[in-house]
Amino acid sequence: MDEDPYLVGPNVSPLEKKNLFNFGHVIGRGSSFNSGNGLNGMNGIPGSPSTAPDCTLLKKYGLCEKGNIGQGATAVVRLAHKLTLPTSEDEEVSEKLFAIKEFRKRRKHETEKEYVKKLMSEFCISSTLHHENVVETVDLVQDEQHHWCEVMEYCCNGDLYNAIKQGHMSRVEVNCCFKQLINGVAYLHSMGVAHRDIKPENLLLDGQGRLKITDFGVSDVFRMCWEKEPHLSKGLCGSEPYIAPEEFNGKEYDARCVDIWACGIVYYCMVYQGIPFRAAISQDPNFQHFLEMRAVNNYEPFEKLPIGCRILMKQILDPNPETRITIEDILKDEWFQRIEICVHGENQNPHRHF
CATH class of the missing domain: 1.10.510.10 (Transferase(Phosphotransferase) domain 1)
Structure with a gap:
């Protein structure tokens, strides 16, 4: 029982969903997909991710620590620090923490369509849920190394x-x-x-x-x-x-x-x-x-x-x-x-x- 709580269970793939959610609603919450590409004919899978510089993990959610706060068979979790600079002399620099779940790379036997479906299955479920007893999922972005990352609220007291x-x-x-x-x-x-x-x-x-x-x-x-x-x-x-x-x-x-x-x-x-x-x-x-x-x-x-x-x-x-x-x-x-x-x-x- 030493798996990290943020990680998908090893050797278990999410069930493929059949157009489960309104992807337009999910994308509208701020996930970094290029909406101009539409659904790209992939049964509800968004098109290619945006390569705009302000859509990267670093630009949107700040610097990630080098070490992992969790690691498993399918992902690692890092801690991101987002600093907000003061807008007036009365304010101080503020910091907000995010848990960044970096998904594994696509396996050799997987097509790009299959790989993205698995990521989107989890993201589209979790990002639609909003309750005080459910971890808030914020975004799905790519980092500077083009790894897919799910951004979540950080719970500081562990599991x-x-x-x-x-x-x-x-x-x-x-x-x-x-x-x-x-x-x-x-x-x-x-x-x-x-x-x-x-x-x-x-x-x-x-x-x-x-x-x-x-x-x-x-x-x-x-x-x-x-x-x-x-x-x-x-x-x-x-x-x-x-x-x-x-x-x-x-x-x-x-x-x-x-x-x-x-x-x-x-x-x-x-x-x-x-x-x-x-x-x-x-x-x-x-x-x-x-x-x-x-x-x-x-x-x-x-x-x-x-x-x-x-x-x-x-x-x-x-x-x-x-x-x-x-x-x-x-x-x-x-x-x-x-x-x-x-x-x-x-x-x-x-x-x-x-």
């Missing part, structure tokens, strides 16, 4: 995995983070997006203690804005300890259900500083023990939880996706509604994040 590893999270703090996670996932689902890789490494903490979901490299759009009914997803993706049991069957599945399962595993990790089992498969003895004890209401990690929390976690970590609780019903749950979310890192209890 939830490192916070869990430190072992200092109080139960109040755990519940606060869990509620923020559910609120973020509920927003994604309301937008027709399933994340499919919810895990502590993909949950960041900003300077005010807000939890934010990041990395949409394997996300799926299960419902377009004009569609009333969701469609099923396919493909095994994500990190094994957080993958729902139905994904291992090789059949199509409701991606919303797999997000809910992963949220339950994340809660378990926050409470017990570890995972309940390596994988939700019959060959895993810990998963088999979980199933046997859950069936007789005697799974010890559940039984140690307060009654309201215990009931909800049993519903979230239901191995049957048909009876697993929905995100809407989680939001209505009495115990969940009583969880107090901190304001700027504090609440009435009080607590401050990490």
Whole structure:
């Protein structure tokens, strides 16, 4: 569990989307494509990137540090410092930080069309999402070496995995983070997006203690804005300890259900500083023990939880996706509604994040 939270999971390619979003809307947000080239006949893929000097990463977002703040199989993440000079004597020089995700180069077996589709799949999803519990995606530009880079807000307090590893999270703090996670996932689902890789490494903490979901490299759009009914997803993706049991069957599945399962595993990790089992498969003895004890209401990690929390976690970590609780019903749950979310890192209890 040492992957950087900004990075796409290794060896997993995003599903190719069929003209998922209105690319004109995305380009209008400031991404550095040459709109004069139109869609270039590539099924919704923008044309060639602009080579204008003011569209480069350096010009738009400042100098990147030489070292990486994260590195993985498909990308590296650097920190960019954008300085704003004062316009009057009363002002001082200001600095804004951005996380810059530099994508891998195109592989030899990939066409340019295939390569750009993969980048745009992730960018078009993440740049359309705007919520306090989702990392803001700002732009997609090329740096001076012509590498494609995704520009995101920088969350200075790192990821939830490192916070869990430190072992200092109080139960109040755990519940606060869990509620923020559910609120973020509920927003994604309301937008027709399933994340499919919810895990502590993909949950960041900003300077005010807000939890934010990041990395949409394997996300799926299960419902377009004009569609009333969701469609099923396919493909095994994500990190094994957080993958729902139905994904291992090789059949199509409701991606919303797999997000809910992963949220339950994340809660378990926050409470017990570890995972309940390596994988939700019959060959895993810990998963088999979980199933046997859950069936007789005697799974010890559940039984140690307060009654309201215990009931909800049993519903979230239901191995049957048909009876697993929905995100809407989680939001209505009495115990969940009583969880107090901190304001700027504090609440009435009080607590401050990490």
